[in-house]
Amino acid sequence: MAFTNLGDLPVLPQPESFALTAAYNEDTFPNKVNLGQGVYRDNNCQPWVLPSIREAEQTLHNQQVNHEYLPIAGHAQFLTKARDLLFSPAIASQDNITSIQAVAGTGANHLAAIFCARNLRPKNVFISDPTWDNHHLIWEIAAPNVTRKLYPYYDPCTRGLNFDGMLSELEKSAEENDVVILHACAHNPTGIDPTQDQWKKIADAVRRKKLIVIFDCAYQGFASGAADADAWAIRYFYTTLFTESSSSTGPAGMFVCQSLSKNFGLYGERIGALHLITPPLLPTQGAKAHLVRLVRAEISCPSLFGARLVHTVLDDTELVSKWHEDVKTMAHRIKGVRALLKSELETLGAQGDWGHIEQQIGMFSFTGLSSAQVQQLREKHHIYMLSNGRMSLSGLDEGNVAYVAQAIKDVL
Ligand SMILES: Cc1ncc(COP(=O)(O)O)c(C=O)c1O
Incomplete structure:
Protein backbone atom coordinates (compact mmCIF):
# COMPACT_ATOMS: atom_id res chain seq x y z
CA MET A 1 0.00 0.00 0.00
CA ALA A 2 1.39 3.44 -0.90
CA PHE A 3 1.02 6.24 1.64
CA THR A 4 0.87 9.85 0.58
CA ASN A 5 0.70 11.16 4.10
CA LEU A 6 3.06 10.01 6.85
CA GLY A 7 0.28 10.59 9.32
CA ASP A 8 -1.60 7.68 7.71
CA LEU A 9 1.04 5.17 8.74
CA PRO A 10 -0.53 2.77 11.22
CA VAL A 11 0.92 2.58 14.73
CA LEU A 12 2.61 -0.80 15.19
CA PRO A 13 2.99 -2.76 18.42
CA GLN A 14 6.44 -2.69 20.04
CA PRO A 15 8.36 -6.00 20.04
CA GLU A 16 7.05 -7.85 23.08
CA SER A 17 10.26 -8.31 25.09
CA PHE A 18 11.15 -4.60 24.83
CA ALA A 19 7.57 -3.55 25.65
CA LEU A 20 7.64 -5.83 28.70
CA THR A 21 10.86 -4.30 29.99
CA ALA A 22 9.45 -0.79 29.53
CA ALA A 23 6.30 -1.75 31.45
CA TYR A 24 8.38 -3.45 34.15
CA ASN A 25 10.52 -0.32 34.55
CA GLU A 26 7.40 1.78 35.08
CA ASP A 27 5.88 -0.62 37.60
CA THR A 28 6.33 0.71 41.15
CA PHE A 29 5.44 -2.55 42.95
CA PRO A 30 8.42 -3.44 45.18
CA ASN A 31 8.39 -7.20 44.46
CA LYS A 32 8.00 -6.96 40.67
CA VAL A 33 9.92 -9.58 38.68
CA ASN A 34 11.20 -9.30 35.10
CA LEU A 35 11.30 -12.69 33.40
CA GLY A 36 10.84 -11.17 29.94
CA GLN A 37 14.12 -10.18 28.37
CA GLY A 38 16.81 -12.72 27.40
CA VAL A 39 19.64 -11.16 29.36
CA TYR A 40 21.79 -12.71 32.06
CA ARG A 41 21.40 -11.42 35.61
CA ASP A 42 23.55 -12.24 38.65
CA ASN A 43 22.44 -13.73 42.00
CA ASN A 44 20.78 -10.42 42.88
CA CYS A 45 19.07 -10.07 39.49
CA GLN A 46 21.50 -7.32 38.48
CA PRO A 47 23.40 -6.92 35.18
CA TRP A 48 26.72 -8.77 35.33
CA VAL A 49 29.88 -7.58 33.63
CA LEU A 50 31.99 -10.72 33.15
CA PRO A 51 35.24 -10.48 35.16
CA SER A 52 37.18 -11.51 32.02
CA ILE A 53 35.61 -8.57 30.19
CA ARG A 54 36.41 -6.20 33.06
CA GLU A 55 40.07 -7.19 32.71
CA ALA A 56 39.97 -6.73 28.94
CA GLU A 57 38.48 -3.24 29.43
CA GLN A 58 41.38 -2.38 31.71
CA THR A 59 43.91 -3.73 29.22
CA LEU A 60 42.42 -1.61 26.43
CA HIS A 61 42.34 1.42 28.69
CA ASN A 62 46.04 0.96 29.50
CA GLN A 63 46.87 0.58 25.81
CA GLN A 64 45.47 4.08 25.08
CA VAL A 65 43.89 2.75 21.88
CA ASN A 66 42.75 5.04 19.09
CA HIS A 67 39.30 5.19 17.49
CA GLU A 68 39.96 4.83 13.77
CA ASP A 316 45.16 -14.21 25.99
CA THR A 317 45.49 -17.74 27.40
CA GLU A 318 44.77 -16.66 30.97
CA LEU A 319 41.81 -14.48 30.02
CA VAL A 320 40.36 -17.24 27.83
CA SER A 321 40.32 -19.65 30.74
CA LYS A 322 38.75 -16.97 32.94
CA TRP A 323 36.12 -16.43 30.26
CA HIS A 324 35.34 -20.17 30.15
CA GLU A 325 34.81 -19.98 33.93
CA ASP A 326 32.53 -16.95 33.50
CA VAL A 327 30.41 -18.86 30.99
CA LYS A 328 30.21 -21.79 33.39
CA THR A 329 29.15 -19.42 36.19
CA MET A 330 26.27 -18.09 34.08
CA ALA A 331 25.12 -21.50 32.84
CA HIS A 332 25.32 -23.06 36.29
CA ARG A 333 23.42 -20.26 38.01
CA ILE A 334 20.59 -20.65 35.54
CA LYS A 335 20.62 -24.41 36.04
CA GLY A 336 20.45 -23.80 39.77
CA VAL A 337 17.35 -21.59 39.55
CA ARG A 338 15.67 -24.18 37.33
CA ALA A 339 16.01 -26.72 40.13
CA LEU A 340 14.88 -24.17 42.74
CA LEU A 341 11.75 -23.16 40.83
CA LYS A 342 10.76 -26.76 40.18
CA SER A 343 11.26 -27.70 43.80
CA GLU A 344 9.28 -24.66 45.07
CA LEU A 345 6.39 -25.51 42.73
CA GLU A 346 6.41 -29.12 43.90
CA THR A 347 6.63 -28.15 47.57
CA LEU A 348 3.64 -25.83 47.14
CA GLY A 349 1.74 -28.65 45.41
CA ALA A 350 1.26 -26.59 42.22
CA GLN A 351 -0.92 -28.66 39.93
CA GLY A 352 0.94 -30.46 37.11
CA ASP A 353 4.34 -31.93 36.32
CA TRP A 354 7.18 -29.39 36.44
CA GLY A 355 10.00 -31.69 35.34
CA HIS A 356 10.39 -29.83 32.05
CA ILE A 357 11.65 -26.72 33.85
CA GLU A 358 14.72 -28.66 34.91
CA GLN A 359 15.10 -30.66 31.71
CA GLN A 360 15.09 -27.68 29.36
CA ILE A 361 18.41 -25.95 28.75
CA GLY A 362 19.83 -22.49 28.19
CA MET A 363 18.43 -19.17 29.30
CA PHE A 364 14.74 -19.95 28.95
CA SER A 365 11.98 -22.18 30.14
CA PHE A 366 8.98 -22.76 27.94
CA THR A 367 6.74 -23.12 30.96
CA GLY A 368 3.51 -24.29 29.32
CA LEU A 369 1.60 -21.40 30.95
CA SER A 370 -1.15 -20.03 28.72
CA SER A 371 -1.26 -16.42 27.58
CA ALA A 372 -4.23 -15.84 29.93
CA GLN A 373 -2.17 -17.17 32.85
CA VAL A 374 0.79 -15.01 31.82
CA GLN A 375 -1.50 -11.99 31.78
CA GLN A 376 -2.76 -12.80 35.27
CA LEU A 377 0.82 -13.14 36.51
CA ARG A 378 1.45 -9.64 35.30
CA GLU A 379 -1.78 -8.04 36.45
CA LYS A 380 -2.07 -9.72 39.85
CA HIS A 381 1.56 -10.37 40.76
CA HIS A 382 3.69 -7.91 38.74
CA ILE A 383 5.60 -10.77 37.11
CA TYR A 384 6.51 -10.07 33.49
CA MET A 385 7.13 -12.79 30.87
CA LEU A 386 6.33 -13.45 27.20
CA SER A 387 2.73 -14.31 26.37
CA ASN A 388 3.82 -17.61 24.80
CA GLY A 389 4.84 -18.79 28.28
CA ARG A 390 8.57 -18.24 27.84
CA MET A 391 10.33 -17.36 31.06
CA SER A 392 13.83 -15.89 31.08
CA LEU A 393 15.20 -17.73 34.10
CA SER A 394 17.99 -15.31 34.85
CA GLY A 395 15.36 -12.95 36.31
CA LEU A 396 14.98 -15.44 39.18
CA ASP A 397 17.13 -15.54 42.29
CA GLU A 398 16.91 -17.08 45.76
CA GLY A 399 15.05 -13.99 46.95
CA ASN A 400 12.14 -14.08 44.48
CA VAL A 401 11.76 -17.70 43.41
CA ALA A 402 9.28 -18.57 46.18
CA TYR A 403 7.17 -15.52 45.30
CA VAL A 404 7.13 -16.51 41.61
CA ALA A 405 6.27 -20.15 42.40
CA GLN A 406 3.40 -19.04 44.66
CA ALA A 407 2.12 -16.70 41.96
CA ILE A 408 2.25 -19.47 39.33
CA LYS A 409 0.29 -21.76 41.64
CA ASP A 410 -2.27 -18.99 42.06
CA VAL A 411 -2.94 -18.57 38.31
CA LEU A 412 -3.15 -22.28 37.39
C1 LIG B 1 17.87 -17.00 18.80
C2 LIG B 1 18.45 -15.63 18.83
N1 LIG B 1 19.15 -15.19 17.78
C3 LIG B 1 19.71 -13.98 17.76
C4 LIG B 1 19.58 -13.12 18.82
C5 LIG B 1 20.21 -11.77 18.67
O1 LIG B 1 21.07 -11.41 19.62
P1 LIG B 1 21.91 -10.05 19.52
O2 LIG B 1 21.50 -9.33 18.31
O3 LIG B 1 21.57 -9.32 20.76
O4 LIG B 1 23.32 -10.50 19.48
C6 LIG B 1 18.84 -13.51 19.94
C7 LIG B 1 18.65 -12.60 21.06
O5 LIG B 1 17.79 -12.67 21.86
C8 LIG B 1 18.28 -14.81 19.95
O6 LIG B 1 17.58 -15.26 20.99
Whole structure:
Protein backbone atom coordinates (compact mmCIF):
# COMPACT_ATOMS: atom_id res chain seq x y z
CA MET A 1 0.00 0.00 0.00
CA ALA A 2 1.39 3.44 -0.90
CA PHE A 3 1.02 6.24 1.64
CA THR A 4 0.87 9.85 0.58
CA ASN A 5 0.70 11.16 4.10
CA LEU A 6 3.06 10.01 6.85
CA GLY A 7 0.28 10.59 9.32
CA ASP A 8 -1.60 7.68 7.71
CA LEU A 9 1.04 5.17 8.74
CA PRO A 10 -0.53 2.77 11.22
CA VAL A 11 0.92 2.58 14.73
CA LEU A 12 2.61 -0.80 15.19
CA PRO A 13 2.99 -2.76 18.42
CA GLN A 14 6.44 -2.69 20.04
CA PRO A 15 8.36 -6.00 20.04
CA GLU A 16 7.05 -7.85 23.08
CA SER A 17 10.26 -8.31 25.09
CA PHE A 18 11.15 -4.60 24.83
CA ALA A 19 7.57 -3.55 25.65
CA LEU A 20 7.64 -5.83 28.70
CA THR A 21 10.86 -4.30 29.99
CA ALA A 22 9.45 -0.79 29.53
CA ALA A 23 6.30 -1.75 31.45
CA TYR A 24 8.38 -3.45 34.15
CA ASN A 25 10.52 -0.32 34.55
CA GLU A 26 7.40 1.78 35.08
CA ASP A 27 5.88 -0.62 37.60
CA THR A 28 6.33 0.71 41.15
CA PHE A 29 5.44 -2.55 42.95
CA PRO A 30 8.42 -3.44 45.18
CA ASN A 31 8.39 -7.20 44.46
CA LYS A 32 8.00 -6.96 40.67
CA VAL A 33 9.92 -9.58 38.68
CA ASN A 34 11.20 -9.30 35.10
CA LEU A 35 11.30 -12.69 33.40
CA GLY A 36 10.84 -11.17 29.94
CA GLN A 37 14.12 -10.18 28.37
CA GLY A 38 16.81 -12.72 27.40
CA VAL A 39 19.64 -11.16 29.36
CA TYR A 40 21.79 -12.71 32.06
CA ARG A 41 21.40 -11.42 35.61
CA ASP A 42 23.55 -12.24 38.65
CA ASN A 43 22.44 -13.73 42.00
CA ASN A 44 20.78 -10.42 42.88
CA CYS A 45 19.07 -10.07 39.49
CA GLN A 46 21.50 -7.32 38.48
CA PRO A 47 23.40 -6.92 35.18
CA TRP A 48 26.72 -8.77 35.33
CA VAL A 49 29.88 -7.58 33.63
CA LEU A 50 31.99 -10.72 33.15
CA PRO A 51 35.24 -10.48 35.16
CA SER A 52 37.18 -11.51 32.02
CA ILE A 53 35.61 -8.57 30.19
CA ARG A 54 36.41 -6.20 33.06
CA GLU A 55 40.07 -7.19 32.71
CA ALA A 56 39.97 -6.73 28.94
CA GLU A 57 38.48 -3.24 29.43
CA GLN A 58 41.38 -2.38 31.71
CA THR A 59 43.91 -3.73 29.22
CA LEU A 60 42.42 -1.61 26.43
CA HIS A 61 42.34 1.42 28.69
CA ASN A 62 46.04 0.96 29.50
CA GLN A 63 46.87 0.58 25.81
CA GLN A 64 45.47 4.08 25.08
CA VAL A 65 43.89 2.75 21.88
CA ASN A 66 42.75 5.04 19.09
CA HIS A 67 39.30 5.19 17.49
CA GLU A 68 39.96 4.83 13.77
CA TYR A 69 37.55 3.20 11.29
CA LEU A 70 37.70 -0.57 10.94
CA PRO A 71 37.89 -2.15 7.47
CA ILE A 72 34.42 -2.88 6.04
CA ALA A 73 34.77 -6.62 6.78
CA GLY A 74 35.61 -5.86 10.40
CA HIS A 75 38.41 -6.49 12.90
CA ALA A 76 40.47 -9.26 11.26
CA GLN A 77 42.04 -10.77 14.40
CA PHE A 78 38.70 -10.69 16.20
CA LEU A 79 37.11 -12.55 13.28
CA THR A 80 39.73 -15.31 13.36
CA LYS A 81 39.24 -15.81 17.09
CA ALA A 82 35.45 -15.70 16.80
CA ARG A 83 35.56 -18.26 13.97
CA ASP A 84 37.84 -20.54 15.98
CA LEU A 85 35.45 -20.38 18.91
CA LEU A 86 32.73 -21.83 16.72
CA PHE A 87 34.66 -24.24 14.53
CA SER A 88 37.73 -25.00 16.71
CA PRO A 89 41.15 -24.11 15.25
CA ALA A 90 41.64 -27.70 14.06
CA ILE A 91 38.85 -27.56 11.51
CA ALA A 92 38.71 -23.80 11.07
CA SER A 93 42.04 -23.78 9.22
CA GLN A 94 39.97 -24.68 6.17
CA ASP A 95 39.82 -21.83 3.74
CA ASN A 96 36.16 -22.27 2.84
CA ILE A 97 34.92 -20.22 5.80
CA THR A 98 34.43 -16.53 5.00
CA SER A 99 33.92 -14.42 8.11
CA ILE A 100 32.64 -10.88 8.34
CA GLN A 101 31.85 -8.74 11.38
CA ALA A 102 28.18 -8.02 12.02
CA VAL A 103 26.03 -5.87 14.24
CA ALA A 104 25.59 -8.63 16.83
CA GLY A 105 23.52 -11.75 16.16
CA THR A 106 20.64 -9.72 14.77
CA GLY A 107 22.87 -8.03 12.20
CA ALA A 108 24.35 -11.39 11.21
CA ASN A 109 20.86 -12.82 10.66
CA HIS A 110 19.90 -9.77 8.64
CA LEU A 111 23.03 -9.93 6.51
CA ALA A 112 22.50 -13.64 5.86
CA ALA A 113 18.88 -13.03 4.83
CA ILE A 114 19.74 -10.20 2.43
CA PHE A 115 22.69 -12.10 0.97
CA CYS A 116 20.60 -15.23 0.43
CA ALA A 117 17.70 -13.36 -1.12
CA ARG A 118 19.95 -11.49 -3.54
CA ASN A 119 22.48 -14.16 -4.45
CA LEU A 120 21.01 -17.60 -3.78
CA ARG A 121 17.35 -16.76 -4.41
CA PRO A 122 15.66 -19.46 -2.32
CA LYS A 123 11.92 -19.92 -2.79
CA ASN A 124 11.20 -20.57 0.90
CA VAL A 125 12.77 -20.06 4.29
CA PHE A 126 11.83 -22.63 6.95
CA ILE A 127 11.61 -21.27 10.49
CA SER A 128 11.03 -23.30 13.65
CA ASP A 129 7.62 -23.09 15.31
CA PRO A 130 8.09 -21.37 17.71
CA THR A 131 11.22 -19.27 17.34
CA TRP A 132 12.89 -15.99 18.32
CA ASP A 133 10.26 -13.57 16.98
CA ASN A 134 12.80 -11.44 15.13
CA HIS A 135 13.50 -14.23 12.59
CA HIS A 136 10.11 -13.47 11.04
CA LEU A 137 10.56 -9.70 11.00
CA ILE A 138 14.11 -9.92 9.61
CA TRP A 139 13.06 -12.12 6.70
CA GLU A 140 9.88 -10.11 6.08
CA ILE A 141 11.91 -6.93 5.74
CA ALA A 142 15.21 -8.17 4.28
CA ALA A 143 13.85 -10.82 1.93
CA PRO A 144 10.22 -10.02 1.05
CA ASN A 145 10.29 -12.31 -1.99
CA VAL A 146 11.15 -15.40 0.03
CA THR A 147 8.13 -17.21 1.46
CA ARG A 148 8.33 -17.84 5.19
CA LYS A 149 7.22 -21.32 6.23
CA LEU A 150 7.11 -22.92 9.66
CA TYR A 151 8.45 -26.33 10.57
CA PRO A 152 7.08 -28.02 13.72
CA TYR A 153 9.51 -27.92 16.63
CA TYR A 154 7.72 -28.03 19.97
CA ASP A 155 5.33 -30.76 21.04
CA PRO A 156 3.03 -29.39 23.76
CA CYS A 157 1.96 -32.92 24.80
CA THR A 158 5.48 -34.14 25.61
CA ARG A 159 6.85 -30.64 26.23
CA GLY A 160 9.75 -31.87 24.13
CA LEU A 161 11.00 -31.73 20.56
CA ASN A 162 8.59 -32.76 17.82
CA PHE A 163 11.44 -34.34 15.89
CA ASP A 164 9.31 -36.49 13.60
CA GLY A 165 7.14 -33.50 12.71
CA MET A 166 10.19 -31.33 12.06
CA LEU A 167 11.95 -33.83 9.84
CA SER A 168 8.88 -34.92 7.91
CA GLU A 169 7.93 -31.31 7.17
CA LEU A 170 11.41 -30.59 5.80
CA GLU A 171 11.39 -33.85 3.81
CA LYS A 172 7.93 -33.11 2.39
CA SER A 173 7.95 -29.38 1.76
CA ALA A 174 11.51 -28.08 1.43
CA GLU A 175 12.84 -27.76 -2.10
CA GLU A 176 16.43 -27.68 -3.31
CA ASN A 177 18.09 -24.37 -2.37
CA ASP A 178 15.46 -23.48 0.26
CA VAL A 179 16.78 -22.02 3.51
CA VAL A 180 16.29 -23.66 6.90
CA ILE A 181 17.09 -21.71 10.06
CA LEU A 182 18.39 -23.94 12.87
CA HIS A 183 19.22 -22.79 16.40
CA ALA A 184 22.73 -24.08 17.08
CA CYS A 185 22.07 -24.66 20.80
CA ALA A 186 19.80 -23.59 23.66
CA HIS A 187 16.79 -23.05 21.38
CA ASN A 188 14.90 -19.83 22.00
CA PRO A 189 12.15 -19.98 23.30
CA THR A 190 11.76 -23.70 24.07
CA GLY A 191 15.09 -24.61 25.73
CA ILE A 192 14.99 -27.90 23.80
CA ASP A 193 17.74 -29.01 21.38
CA PRO A 194 17.95 -32.07 19.12
CA THR A 195 20.16 -34.91 20.36
CA GLN A 196 23.37 -35.66 18.45
CA ASP A 197 21.61 -38.54 16.75
CA GLN A 198 18.77 -36.25 15.67
CA TRP A 199 21.24 -33.62 14.42
CA LYS A 200 22.82 -36.32 12.24
CA LYS A 201 19.44 -37.09 10.69
CA ILE A 202 18.78 -33.38 10.06
CA ALA A 203 22.21 -33.03 8.41
CA ASP A 204 21.43 -36.02 6.21
CA ALA A 205 18.15 -34.44 5.04
CA VAL A 206 19.93 -31.12 4.44
CA ARG A 207 22.58 -32.85 2.31
CA ARG A 208 20.13 -34.93 0.26
CA LYS A 209 17.73 -32.06 -0.33
CA LYS A 210 20.52 -29.49 -0.81
CA LEU A 211 19.12 -27.03 1.70
CA ILE A 212 20.92 -23.90 2.78
CA VAL A 213 21.30 -23.97 6.55
CA ILE A 214 21.48 -20.79 8.58
CA PHE A 215 22.67 -21.68 12.06
CA ASP A 216 21.66 -19.03 14.54
CA CYS A 217 24.16 -19.28 17.38
CA ALA A 218 23.20 -16.81 20.10
CA TYR A 219 23.84 -18.90 23.23
CA GLN A 220 27.14 -20.75 22.78
CA GLY A 221 28.09 -21.88 26.28
CA PHE A 222 24.63 -21.44 27.81
CA ALA A 223 23.35 -24.93 26.99
CA SER A 224 26.05 -27.02 28.64
CA GLY A 225 28.32 -24.44 30.28
CA ALA A 226 31.04 -25.34 27.75
CA ALA A 227 31.55 -23.44 24.49
CA ASP A 228 33.03 -26.43 22.63
CA ALA A 229 30.21 -28.79 23.54
CA ASP A 230 27.63 -26.23 22.44
CA ALA A 231 29.24 -25.93 18.99
CA TRP A 232 28.83 -29.65 18.32
CA ALA A 233 26.04 -29.34 15.74
CA ILE A 234 27.82 -26.59 13.79
CA ARG A 235 31.05 -28.60 13.69
CA TYR A 236 29.22 -31.76 12.68
CA PHE A 237 27.43 -30.04 9.78
CA TYR A 238 30.69 -28.43 8.71
CA THR A 239 32.74 -31.61 8.68
CA THR A 240 30.07 -33.82 7.12
CA LEU A 241 28.82 -31.37 4.49
CA PHE A 242 31.68 -29.01 3.67
CA THR A 243 35.07 -30.64 3.97
CA GLU A 244 36.98 -32.23 1.12
CA SER A 245 36.17 -35.73 2.30
CA SER A 246 32.42 -34.99 2.29
CA SER A 247 30.24 -35.32 -0.79
CA SER A 248 30.70 -32.59 -3.38
CA THR A 249 27.02 -32.71 -4.29
CA GLY A 250 25.67 -31.05 -1.16
CA PRO A 251 24.12 -27.65 -0.48
CA ALA A 252 25.29 -24.41 -2.09
CA GLY A 253 26.47 -23.05 1.26
CA MET A 254 25.83 -22.70 4.96
CA PHE A 255 25.80 -19.68 7.28
CA VAL A 256 26.51 -19.28 10.97
CA CYS A 257 25.16 -16.15 12.66
CA GLN A 258 27.28 -15.68 15.76
CA SER A 259 26.15 -13.45 18.59
CA LEU A 260 28.64 -12.57 21.31
CA SER A 261 26.05 -10.55 23.20
CA LYS A 262 25.09 -13.19 25.75
CA ASN A 263 28.21 -15.28 26.22
CA PHE A 264 30.44 -12.21 26.64
CA GLY A 265 27.75 -10.12 28.36
CA LEU A 266 28.20 -7.43 25.68
CA TYR A 267 24.52 -6.83 24.91
CA GLY A 268 24.76 -3.12 24.14
CA GLU A 269 28.05 -3.29 22.24
CA ARG A 270 26.36 -5.11 19.32
CA ILE A 271 29.17 -7.49 18.51
CA GLY A 272 28.81 -10.55 16.30
CA ALA A 273 29.95 -12.20 13.10
CA LEU A 274 28.55 -13.93 10.06
CA HIS A 275 30.43 -16.96 8.75
CA LEU A 276 29.67 -18.23 5.26
CA ILE A 277 30.78 -21.77 4.50
CA THR A 278 31.15 -22.69 0.87
CA PRO A 279 31.78 -26.10 -0.73
CA PRO A 280 35.47 -27.10 -0.65
CA LEU A 281 37.77 -25.74 -3.36
CA LEU A 282 35.26 -23.14 -4.56
CA PRO A 283 36.68 -19.59 -4.90
CA THR A 284 35.36 -17.46 -2.03
CA GLN A 285 36.46 -13.97 -3.06
CA GLY A 286 33.22 -13.19 -4.94
CA ALA A 287 30.98 -14.17 -2.03
CA LYS A 288 33.11 -12.11 0.35
CA ALA A 289 32.99 -9.09 -1.97
CA HIS A 290 29.20 -9.25 -2.03
CA LEU A 291 28.99 -9.46 1.75
CA VAL A 292 31.35 -6.50 2.03
CA ARG A 293 29.19 -4.52 -0.37
CA LEU A 294 26.07 -5.14 1.73
CA VAL A 295 27.88 -4.03 4.88
CA ARG A 296 29.18 -0.92 3.13
CA ALA A 297 25.65 0.06 2.11
CA GLU A 298 24.21 -0.55 5.53
CA ILE A 299 26.76 0.55 8.12
CA SER A 300 29.86 1.45 6.08
CA CYS A 301 32.03 -0.43 8.57
CA PRO A 302 31.33 -2.13 11.89
CA SER A 303 31.98 -0.87 15.39
CA LEU A 304 35.25 -1.33 17.17
CA PHE A 305 34.91 -1.59 20.92
CA GLY A 306 33.14 -4.95 21.25
CA ALA A 307 35.47 -6.51 18.67
CA ARG A 308 38.49 -5.29 20.61
CA LEU A 309 37.11 -6.60 23.90
CA VAL A 310 36.33 -10.08 22.56
CA HIS A 311 39.65 -10.27 20.77
CA THR A 312 41.53 -9.18 23.92
CA VAL A 313 39.87 -11.99 25.88
CA LEU A 314 40.29 -14.70 23.25
CA ASP A 315 43.88 -13.76 22.45
CA ASP A 316 45.16 -14.21 25.99
CA THR A 317 45.49 -17.74 27.40
CA GLU A 318 44.77 -16.66 30.97
CA LEU A 319 41.81 -14.48 30.02
CA VAL A 320 40.36 -17.24 27.83
CA SER A 321 40.32 -19.65 30.74
CA LYS A 322 38.75 -16.97 32.94
CA TRP A 323 36.12 -16.43 30.26
CA HIS A 324 35.34 -20.17 30.15
CA GLU A 325 34.81 -19.98 33.93
CA ASP A 326 32.53 -16.95 33.50
CA VAL A 327 30.41 -18.86 30.99
CA LYS A 328 30.21 -21.79 33.39
CA THR A 329 29.15 -19.42 36.19
CA MET A 330 26.27 -18.09 34.08
CA ALA A 331 25.12 -21.50 32.84
CA HIS A 332 25.32 -23.06 36.29
CA ARG A 333 23.42 -20.26 38.01
CA ILE A 334 20.59 -20.65 35.54
CA LYS A 335 20.62 -24.41 36.04
CA GLY A 336 20.45 -23.80 39.77
CA VAL A 337 17.35 -21.59 39.55
CA ARG A 338 15.67 -24.18 37.33
CA ALA A 339 16.01 -26.72 40.13
CA LEU A 340 14.88 -24.17 42.74
CA LEU A 341 11.75 -23.16 40.83
CA LYS A 342 10.76 -26.76 40.18
CA SER A 343 11.26 -27.70 43.80
CA GLU A 344 9.28 -24.66 45.07
CA LEU A 345 6.39 -25.51 42.73
CA GLU A 346 6.41 -29.12 43.90
CA THR A 347 6.63 -28.15 47.57
CA LEU A 348 3.64 -25.83 47.14
CA GLY A 349 1.74 -28.65 45.41
CA ALA A 350 1.26 -26.59 42.22
CA GLN A 351 -0.92 -28.66 39.93
CA GLY A 352 0.94 -30.46 37.11
CA ASP A 353 4.34 -31.93 36.32
CA TRP A 354 7.18 -29.39 36.44
CA GLY A 355 10.00 -31.69 35.34
CA HIS A 356 10.39 -29.83 32.05
CA ILE A 357 11.65 -26.72 33.85
CA GLU A 358 14.72 -28.66 34.91
CA GLN A 359 15.10 -30.66 31.71
CA GLN A 360 15.09 -27.68 29.36
CA ILE A 361 18.41 -25.95 28.75
CA GLY A 362 19.83 -22.49 28.19
CA MET A 363 18.43 -19.17 29.30
CA PHE A 364 14.74 -19.95 28.95
CA SER A 365 11.98 -22.18 30.14
CA PHE A 366 8.98 -22.76 27.94
CA THR A 367 6.74 -23.12 30.96
CA GLY A 368 3.51 -24.29 29.32
CA LEU A 369 1.60 -21.40 30.95
CA SER A 370 -1.15 -20.03 28.72
CA SER A 371 -1.26 -16.42 27.58
CA ALA A 372 -4.23 -15.84 29.93
CA GLN A 373 -2.17 -17.17 32.85
CA VAL A 374 0.79 -15.01 31.82
CA GLN A 375 -1.50 -11.99 31.78
CA GLN A 376 -2.76 -12.80 35.27
CA LEU A 377 0.82 -13.14 36.51
CA ARG A 378 1.45 -9.64 35.30
CA GLU A 379 -1.78 -8.04 36.45
CA LYS A 380 -2.07 -9.72 39.85
CA HIS A 381 1.56 -10.37 40.76
CA HIS A 382 3.69 -7.91 38.74
CA ILE A 383 5.60 -10.77 37.11
CA TYR A 384 6.51 -10.07 33.49
CA MET A 385 7.13 -12.79 30.87
CA LEU A 386 6.33 -13.45 27.20
CA SER A 387 2.73 -14.31 26.37
CA ASN A 388 3.82 -17.61 24.80
CA GLY A 389 4.84 -18.79 28.28
CA ARG A 390 8.57 -18.24 27.84
CA MET A 391 10.33 -17.36 31.06
CA SER A 392 13.83 -15.89 31.08
CA LEU A 393 15.20 -17.73 34.10
CA SER A 394 17.99 -15.31 34.85
CA GLY A 395 15.36 -12.95 36.31
CA LEU A 396 14.98 -15.44 39.18
CA ASP A 397 17.13 -15.54 42.29
CA GLU A 398 16.91 -17.08 45.76
CA GLY A 399 15.05 -13.99 46.95
CA ASN A 400 12.14 -14.08 44.48
CA VAL A 401 11.76 -17.70 43.41
CA ALA A 402 9.28 -18.57 46.18
CA TYR A 403 7.17 -15.52 45.30
CA VAL A 404 7.13 -16.51 41.61
CA ALA A 405 6.27 -20.15 42.40
CA GLN A 406 3.40 -19.04 44.66
CA ALA A 407 2.12 -16.70 41.96
CA ILE A 408 2.25 -19.47 39.33
CA LYS A 409 0.29 -21.76 41.64
CA ASP A 410 -2.27 -18.99 42.06
CA VAL A 411 -2.94 -18.57 38.31
CA LEU A 412 -3.15 -22.28 37.39
C1 LIG B 1 17.87 -17.00 18.80
C2 LIG B 1 18.45 -15.63 18.83
N1 LIG B 1 19.15 -15.19 17.78
C3 LIG B 1 19.71 -13.98 17.76
C4 LIG B 1 19.58 -13.12 18.82
C5 LIG B 1 20.21 -11.77 18.67
O1 LIG B 1 21.07 -11.41 19.62
P1 LIG B 1 21.91 -10.05 19.52
O2 LIG B 1 21.50 -9.33 18.31
O3 LIG B 1 21.57 -9.32 20.76
O4 LIG B 1 23.32 -10.50 19.48
C6 LIG B 1 18.84 -13.51 19.94
C7 LIG B 1 18.65 -12.60 21.06
O5 LIG B 1 17.79 -12.67 21.86
C8 LIG B 1 18.28 -14.81 19.95
O6 LIG B 1 17.58 -15.26 20.99
